[in-house]
Each structure stands twice: as C-alpha cells, then as structure tokens.
Amino acid sequence: MRTKKLNLLPLKALNVDDFFWNKYTGLVTKEIIPYQWKALNDEVADAEPSYCIDNFKVAAGLKEGTFHGWVFQDTDLAKWLEAVAYSLSYEPNEVLEKLADDAIDLVGKAQQENGYINTHFSILHPGKQYCNLKEGHELYTTGHFIEAAIAYYEVTGKDKFLNIMKKNADLICEVFHTEKYKNAVPGHEEIELALMKLADVTGDDKYSDMAKDFVDRRGTEPNYLFNESKNEDFIDVWHDPNPYINEYGQNHLPVRKQKTAEGHAVRATYLYCAMADIAQKYQDESLFEACENLYNNIINKRMYITGGIGSSGVMERFTTDYDLPNDTNYSESCASIGLALFCRRMAQITGDSKYIDTMELALMNTVLAGIAMDGKSFFYVNPLEVWPDNCIPATDKNHVKPVRQKWFGCACCPPNIARTLSSLGEYLFMQSDDGLFINMFAGGEYKTTALGGFKKLDIHTKFPFDGKISISISDIPDAVVTTENSEANKKLYIRIPSYAHNFTIKINGSDITDYRTENGYAVLSKADIASAWRGTDIEINFEMPAHFVYANPKVRADAGKAAIKKGPLVYCAEQVDNGENISSIMVDITKPISEYWDENTLGGITVIKAHGKTIKNPEQYDDEALYSDTPAELGYKEITYVPYANWGNRGAGEMYTWLRRFC
C-alpha cells in the first residue's frame, strides 16, 4: 500500500473525445440528463413516476401533499445533480446549470434546522430521524448528496451545495457519536465513501474519522442493526416479515475478518470502496489486507466473465464460490459500478494495474450493457444467457428482462450509469508527484501538470477494436515550472493490459524496448525520451485477437462451454444473428475465429465469426415428444458474435455468452 495515494485528475481538465466512448458519453447530455429531469418531475408519460422533486417541494413546505416512492427516492435527485456536475465539466450549459442551482436551492429549503435532509422521514414522520437504519436509507441518501455536492463544487466552484451537505454531515458526525448510536452503522453503505471524499475536499478529518468508525463498527457486538427494531423510536419502513440477515449488509463479521464477498453486491462494493480509502488514509495494513482478500475472492471465485457480480436473483447478492448461473443471476449494473469504484481505489492506493483490468472489464461489459445504445432504456439485471420466453413475472426469472426498461420506480441503475459515464475521465488517469498514469485508453485532449508544467496530451485510438494508441504531448503556455514539477522528474506510466499481446512502444517514431515495467505499467522516464515531455509523440501498439475463454471447472454453470473475448470486451451470440435456440449451437474451439470491422452493425463494431454445429432440422422438433431415445442430428453452423455490451439493441431475442463446445 502506498503512503500517498494516486489522485485522479480534475475532470475539468479532461476532454474525452473518443471513437468508442463518444457513443455513450454523448448520450448523457443529449438523452439521459434531460430525460432524467423529466422523470424526476413525473413528466415521462409511459414510465413509473419518481415523485422525487415533488417530495422535496412538500418537505420544503412549498407544496401541499405527502411523500411518494421508495424510502431512498431522494437519491434520484442526488445522482442527477452529480451527473449534471460532471457533464458541465466538459459541456458547459447555462440552462442546465440554472436548473441544477434551483434544485440545490430546493434541497436547501428541505433541509431541517439541524442539518437533516430526507424527504421520506421529514414528510411522513416529522421530527424523527435515524430510527430505522436498516431500511431507512438516510445515510445512504446523504452519501449520494455529498458525492453530488463535491462534484458540483469541483466543477462549478460554487460552494452552496457543499455547505448544505457539510451541515448534514456535521449532524451525522454528532448523532453517531452519541451513546445511543455509538455502535450504529448504516443499513446500506455509501455514506462512508462519501465522508472520505468530504474529508479530502474540506481537509477536515472528522469526516474520515466518522467513516472509519462506521467501518470499524460493522459486524461487531452489540449488533446495532440486528437489534434496532427493539428501539422505542423504531419505525417499520417495509414491514418485511423476514428476519434481518447480517450477511446481507456485510454485518456478519468485523470487516477485517471478512474474507469472502457476502450479501447485497452494491452494499458490499460501496463498503469495500470506503475500506480502501480508509486503509490508505490511516495506513491501516489489516484493513488493506481485508480489501485484498475481498478483491481476490471476487475476481477468483465470484465474478462473471463480464465483470458482473451478485449471482442470486433473490436479494441481489453474492452466494458461494463458483456459483455463477448464467440465466438466473442478478449482476446488477450498480454492483459493477461499485466494483469499478473499488478497483479504481485499489489502483490508487497500490499503483497496480491489475485492478484496472477488472475495473475496465466491469465498465466495458456489464455497465455498458446496462444502457441502450440510444440512451433511453436500461438494464438493472445483466444475465449472461437469456431466453425471452421464460422471463415471465411471478417465476424465478421474474427479475430477468429480455429488453431494457424505460425507467424504474426504483431508479438506482440509470442515474448511476449516467454519473459513471459523465465522470469517465476519472477512470482514465491517475497522478502522483512522480508522474502520470494512463489507465484506460480513450481519445481526447487532456490537460495535466503531472508531467511537469502545464502539458496537454492528445490521444487518438480506435481501442478497444484496435490496439494502436497515439499520444502527443505538448506544452500549454503559462507553464510555471518549479523544481517539484520539473519535467525531468516526471514519469509516464502506461498500463500494459493483461490481455495485450506484443505490447510495443515507439517514441518519436523509434521503438524503445528497454523501458522499465512496474506493477503492470510501462514506465517511461527522462531516459526514454529525447529531451523533455513536450514535443514527444508516443505510439503504443498491441494485439488483442479474439480468443476462446474457459471457466474454471468448478464453475458448474460453464462446464463444457467456451466464451469469446477480444481485449476487454466479452462477446455473445444473439438470436438476431444466429437464429432461435442458441442452446443447440456448439462452437468448435479447434477452428480459427475470424473478426472483421462492420461499420453498419451496432454503430460500428468488430464482429466475430466462429465455426460450430447445430441441430440440423430444428423444425422437426416442434411436435416431437419431450424425451426420446435418439439424439438430434447435427449440421454445420457459422456462429456470429457481437460485444456483450451491445446485446439487446436489436429487439428481444435469445442471447448466450457461453456456448457449448466440442470437447
């Protein structure tokens, strides 16, 4: 663990303009933020109403009425504001900023004298607060508002929202150190990571101390959440007849003793984010070790090839090692966002690029699959295998949707995807006193002081469909060079992805081969460049041919199957390309895979073809008995694969990520 963490670059300085990502980031300002605003105001005709803005108006005394929606409905506004903040960093928009300012005013008006903000409790139970941490989601909600307020402050420089949330955070620091709450923890983690950010921004360690207390208390006795319903002021929110399950909220063991990822996957990853932040800030080795254990458990035993996590459709939770069913899983979009956030933090505190591999996997497969290519519909649940006919309500496939949904009453995933895409720059780079880290490859114009003075990086690439990345480094005038930021001391760390073959670096047209590598990064320093970073052209090349991937045989669900990956992208076979009943198709892993660029499919992708077999005369089975003594006859089949991230954009149909293979 590093004594000083690697910081993110300020979003304002990062102008992503990328061949691949523009398809998605463009949707945020063009489609999602306006749509989401309408949704918050219940103006989307064919979607479930959110009631969110209405709730704030009622809580602020500006409107008669009562509370509607989920107990965590306020977070819709928080995530919208966060996405707006990020979007303003790369696309200033006065009208949008005015909308946001007004919404922030509304939040301020709904804030109580003591700093408390939560429309559910303010409206339905005035005067009550923190009386059901298990289900109430007040701390979770505040966490999202703090994240939004920090983003808004950092992008716009306006501190009103930040001050509103500091007052709320101050209340939390006070309340949760009183005798009654001295062992209390949030039912849904999120406040912890938000308080860590707040400590960073304000420089006030009382916030990080509170976060650390929350994390240290979790899973210890007396178990506050388990016993909370006996409190006199307890208010039953969901009238849930089921007993409280400690594992569900990672409340079963002290966090340093947790060696397996358990419970609700979003809760879990948000907790792990805070653990990583705290481990670094307090240089807490045992907490860092817990983070490593949990990370290893996830990626070695509990993660889908797509970076999806949470394999149970019931309770959206982790189950057991190697239990990764492809058709009944939850694999929530938000859980993969949480995983990406956790991995980013682990990379920030270790400088190890292996975490970026996982982060990229989650972002470029499950998170992107969560949003339609027109930005108008979303998946919560990300199965690896879908047969639309059996995704029907009131069955155990109830949660699996063969087509993306417009907007959910419980709108966690769509705004979470929006804020992730609009803060994409935060996933691309890290910096230290030592230099600049390039984590993910995306074209754009990026300003930084991490290479000494004021530099600009122009990056061009067709990644992930091509492994060539061109980086031009130039000076920005007004550079103030001191000894500390002298170019001579700075290094450029370029991630070597785990999937890269024949990774080469050219500097100003010449191959360099003797560069140092460290933790999965190629480290370029003064020795490697002619004179200074300015005027340096770097060309990276690597190959990432499409290839078959096999699961550990302990994964029962993938026995005898093969998937296809190309670089970070997982591919899948869809009915629209391969016909009905993909379960009948077997792929021949001994034959070569071909790949070609197709401008006209799914907005431009590399399509993959493989050889295989399938049932020769499927129509003969229409009226055939269920069971027979004769196996079906097979015939040749060419199989077409497209990126998993893009599945379900061409109507409802079957989709398989893992195909049976000849053994």
Place this chain on the structure above:
Amino acid sequence: MRTKKLNLLPLKALNVDDFFWNKYTGLVTKEIIPYQWKALNDEVADAEPSYCIDNFKVAAGLKEGTFHGWVFQDTDLAKWLEAVAYSLSYEPNEVLEKLADDAIDLVGKAQQENGYINTHFSILHPGKQYCNLKEGHELYTTGHFIEAAIAYYEVTGKDKFLNIMKKNADLICEVFHTEKYKNAVPGHEEIELALMKLADVTGDDKYSDMAKDFVDRRGTEPNYLFNESKNEDFIDVWHDPNPYINEYGQNHLPVRKQKTAEGHAVRATYLYCAMADIAQKYQDESLFEACENLYNNIINKRMYITGGIGSSGVMERFTTDYDLPNDTNYSESCASIGLALFCRRMAQITGDSKYIDTMELALMNTVLAGIAMDGKSFFYVNPLEVWPDNCIPATDKNHVKPVRQKWFGCACCPPNIARTLSSLGEYLFMQSDDGLFINMFAGGEYKTTALGGFKKLDIHTKFPFDGKISISISDIPDAVVTTENSEANKKLYIRIPSYAHNFTIKINGSDITDYRTENGYAVLSKADIASAWRGTDIEINFEMPAHFVYANPKVRADAGKAAIKKGPLVYCAEQVDNGENISSIMVDITKPISEYWDENTLGGITVIKAHGKTIKNPEQYDDEALYSDTPAELGYKEITYVPYANWGNRGAGEMYTWLRRFC
C-alpha cells in the same frame, strides 16, 4: 371417453406384498403414521410444531388457547386420517383405529351447528366463513377431510366421519348456490374431486353437481376471486402485497379453453382430476377434450423426465413450454401425486394405458424421491441437479434442499406421500363389467370379482429391476357365479408398458402370440386360456435395458445432455459414487451401458455403469483463476448411476440426472 368409467378395486381386497414396494409401503405403518401423529400433537422435538390437534381442541372448546400454524393446518389431520384408513385396510390395528376414532370425534366436536369445520376461522374469526376463498383454504381443507372420511368409511365400514363430512358438504352445496357466491370458486382446488368421490359413495348427485359448478365457473366473469377482496366481509389472511394472479389458480380462462397447464402445479392437477371425473360422469366431450389438451401440454412440453411438474421455484408453478431448468425447479412431490391422480382418472375414463405410463413415471421417480428410505424425512422440492454448496437460504436456491427435511410447518408433502403409498393398491388395477386391468406390476395377493366369481391373483415379480411377472389365478371358495360375472365373459387386460421390449405372455407354460392388444393393453380372453380363469398361470416377460434418453432440443436446460432410464426408473449420478463436481463429467453415448444387481446398495437396486470422461487433475483448479485461455485436460471416467428415486439417501452431495455427452 368411456360411457362407464373403469373402477378401482376396493383396497380391502388388495394385499400388496412386493419386492420393490414393500420398502416404501412398510414405512407408512412403521414410521410415518406414528411419527405424523406425534407431529400433529407437537411431540417431535426437533421439528417445527404442527399445532394441528391443539387447534381442533381449542375450536371444540376443550382447551383454552388460540390458533397456530398455517391457514390450512387442519389438513394435516385429514391426510393422517386418510393414510390411517388405507393402512387399516392391509394392517388392522386396534390401537391406531381407536386413535383415529378419537380424532374423528374431535373433528365432530369442532364442527359448527351449520356443518362448518375449519379451526382457523372458527378460532380467529368466529362466525365468519368463506370470506377469503383465495387464501382461506376452507374448501381445500374440507376436500381433504371428505377424502379421508370416504377412505375411513370404505375400510372400516364406520360412517360417523362420513356423516360429519356430508353435513359440511351440504353446507357448501347450499352456500355456494346463494346469490353472493353464485360465481365463487375455491382458491385452491381439491373440493371438486372430493365432491365427485362423495357423489360416488353416497349416490347423491347434488355433490357432483356442485363440483361441476365449481369447475364450470372457474375462469369466467364476473371473476369472483379477483374481486373478492372488495367484499365487506373480506378477511385478509396473508397480507400479501402482490396482486392476485388469475393464472396461479387456473382462473384465467374457462376451463374448456385452457390449453396449457398454468399456475400452481398442485392446484392445477387437482382441478384436472375433477375435470376428468366430471367429463366422464356428465359425458361432457368438451371438458374431456380440455383434459386431453392439458395432459398433452404437460407431457409433451412441461414435464421433467422424472414426472416432476412445476418448474419455477417461485410460486411452485408451471412456466412456459420447454422451460425445464434442472437446478432451480420446484417439482413438488404433491404436484407429481396430483399428476398421478389425474393420469389414473384419465386411464379410468379412457382405458388407455398411456396414462398409466405417465402415472407410473411420476410415482416411481418424483414421489418416491420425496421420501427417505428410512421414512423419516421428506423432500417438497425435487431438483434434477443439486450442488449442495449453493443451496443456501435467501437466494434463488432457497427452496432447494440437498437433504430431506424432518417435517415442515407446512406439512403437505409428507402426509400426501403417506396416503399415496398406503393406497398403492388403487394404482395397480382397474375393473369393468368386462374384466380386470393390471396397470402396474407389484407382487401380492389380490382378491377380485372382476374375472368372474371370487378370484385370487398371486403375483410375483422383481419389477422394476426385472421384467418377469408371474400371475397365478385361483378360485376363492364361496364364489357366487351368475351370468353377469361368469368367467367366460371376462377379460384380463395386462398393460404393455411403453418401455417394454420383446413383451411376451405365457399361459400355463405356453407362449401365446395371437392375443389382441387394445390401448396399450394385452387383452386375454376365454380364447387364450384353457378353460377358465381359475388355475391359470400367466407369465409375462419383457426387457427394459438401461438406455440413454435425450431431451427435445427445445429444452434449453438439457441441450447436449443425456439421461439414463431403465423401464420406468430414471437414473442419476451422485457424488458419493462419482466424486465431486459432477458437472465436469461427460458421458459417452457411443459406448455400452452395463447394469448389475447390487444387494448392498440402497437396499438392493440395479446399479448402472457408463463410460465417460472428466477433468484429469481437478485439484489443480483449486487456486486457479476463474477464467483462462486453456481448456482443462480430460481423462477416462467410469460413471455410476443409481435410481433417482433413491438419491440423497447417503448423505449430502451433488446429484445430476442429466450429464453432458460427447456429441
């Protein structure tokens, strides 16, 4: 459809004493009935209390207290009494009969003046009745008591219980023809088939008319169940926040328009039983056609190879055609009992042995798997594939248990299995004026008048492990022979199972080959026997070699897999014989299967061996990454199969019915 249905033989005349079945039927008197009585009286230390007898005492005013348990808790006693009645038919037991008489007295004391019996409503809502048909289960409960009363009457000749239940049935016939209830139907079917039996026993058609009304009303407008909660006297039983689903209770379409089996599988099959009974009695062709459509939909599209039905773990329901997942299914033991009862009725009204094939399949696989070989524990849920590690609470495998449970608070399956086993005779034979039908092959001594006069059949066989069945027919003295029951007019119908190869019949040592076959029965008549049925020795021989079975390719879950069947028995591979991770094993369908008798395994079974492959070095994957570019190396594996009916009797472990195959 026959104008006169084939009747069952009275249980009193049937003394099953069979190589195969004794293992199970013996458990009923020895283990289940005494255990169940303790359970009803809350005297089983390590099982959930039933409260059943206590509830009756409270309702009868014999004890202070309140109601405990499920709303249908009374049925525990009904099913126990039914099982006791059947058991007394082959094993008289004065102590047990006295217990039953006392319990019947108790039921009588708990009966209200107007005939109403239901301890839940009598205790918790005195004076209220039939105010929540959707959830209240009053009619369902009464149905089970009527079935028990009829069994008790037929075996013991005592009519007290029958009269109690007639009074309850009379109330139902009255109430459910009043204006308020004129379109009302039961939420859980069962009363319909019970009323059909009551009409048979009493000769009073008002009961069958009521049953027919219930069946005719189902799925018609105005939809009583859907609108019931708006009634002034509605009492919410389960506070279920979910909306009522018409399909769940087969209330979505008029029954004659139902072409696919929908909803809760137990409810469905109990309804179909009544439909078959009514179709025959009222010679209602359209209703009979509906029965055929539903039967065909089940066996051609919605039934497991084991005769299990209801493929969704959620709501224990049918889903869609070909949706037959092996590891998340419900396939309730009671649903297969329901299917067997439906098939038996279809055989009774058609004389077609194809229904017996399905009945036998359900009984000899799923129903038998439902009970441990020591009779002390039970499965509700019958998966075809189990990996114990992931059968954990609060996930989508919550309902799947890797080991049988002692007794459930909701005790439908154990007593249902008990009453099925103790009434086994009812599944073996049918009779008509024309003669005797042998449906299933079980050793024993069976008295009948169906072959003219009073005859006795001694049957010896080692079926299902051997295809030789010896039948000796002899006279019982005191035969009163009239023209009607003259031996000369009688035929013996012997079922030719669909799985039988080289089916041959010897009469008194000589092969006969020119016998007539009809609807899957070999028909033996006077022409085939020397002179008379008395003194006739019949030997049936057929082969039923173990063989591979393949599912229709539309069954996604079984793609590329093979199962093994021998006669009616489905086989499976267990961890105890094959080691861990059965998903790694592939079976070679091109190599011969061997089978051998093993006295020492599972109480004596035919064990099956097949050739295959599996992962060569499984231990190397313990610390291996989840995903790799290299497929695992395979090596030879001999695979051991045992009957599915017997799985899970040797500790918890993996079990697979379908194995992957070389294609």
